[in-house]
Amino acid sequence: MEVLAERKIGDKVLKVVLGDITNESTEAIVNAANSLLRHGGGVAGAIVRKGGYEIQKESDKIVEKFGPVPVGKAVYTGAGKLKAKYVIHTVGPVWGEGNEEEKLRSAVRSSLEVAEKLGIKSVALPAISTGIFGYPKEEGTKVILEEVAKFLKERKNSSLKEVHLTNIDRKTAELFVKHLNNLIS
Numbered sequence: 001m002e003v004l005a006e007r008k009i010g011d012k013v014l015k016v017v018l019g020d021i022t023n024e025s026t027e028a029i030v031n032a033a034n035s036l037l038r039h040g041g042g043v044a045g046a047i048v049r050k051g052g053y054e055i056q057k058e059s060d061k062i063v064e065k066f067g068p069v070p071v072g073k074a075v076y077t078g079a080g081k082l083k084a085k086y087v088i089h090t091v092g093p094v095w096g097e098g099n100e101e102e103k104l105r106s107a108v109r110s111s112l113e114v115a116e117k118l119g120i121k122s123v124a125l126p127a128i129s130t131g132i133f134g135y136p137k138e139e140g141t142k143v144i145l146e147e148v149a150k151f152l153k154e155r156k157n158s159s160l161k162e163v164h165l166t167n168i169d170r171k172t173a174e175l176f177v178k179h180l181n182n183l184i185s
Helices: 044-051 054-066 100-117 135-156 171-182
Strands: 002-009 014-016 027-031 075-077 086-091 124-125 162-165
Touching: 002 135, 002 171, 014 135, 014 171, 027 044, 044 054, 044 086, 054 075, 075 100, 086 100, 100 124, 100 135, 135 162, 135 171, 162 171
Parallel strands: 014 162, 027 086, 027 124, 124 162
Antiparallel strands: 002 014, 075 086
16 A cells, blocks of 8 residues: 555545555445445455455345445445455446436545444545446546545534545556645645
8 A cells, every 4th residue: 555645634634545445444445336236346346355245245235125226325334354344335427327427426425424424534435437337537536536625625523534545556546646736725
């Protein structure tokens, strides 16, 4: 895990981290999920492979009880064998389905709101929707970073004190750094 950039936002810290999100020591990690919470590939597959099948079992129970998770919303499960206590599963938009930016902003906001409801201090997010969902990385990373920064700025009394934008892909992590450097405090 390598911290590429860091910025204080009020009393909170936003970090860009190059590394495997399944190795994060934050209290929660965010999974870029699909509506059925089927964790087969990408970040989702890696989380279940490393954290254990109990994450998939808990996810199945959520879908069984409440139905598919809508795009832009988030739910949580335990984190199995991961260092984190929770996995927050959020459904970002598939590029081309329409209104992608607002849906991506909603997925980020919803993830952070779930983290806040859990009363946790730290969470790590990947580049939601920029993998197999096809959201262009340049725009997607900018939207995610802006939404996290806005949330941290607005939520003065939040339990959340540290947010990591964590990616195993150097190009994606460097895009987050670029957008963080362009962020007006």
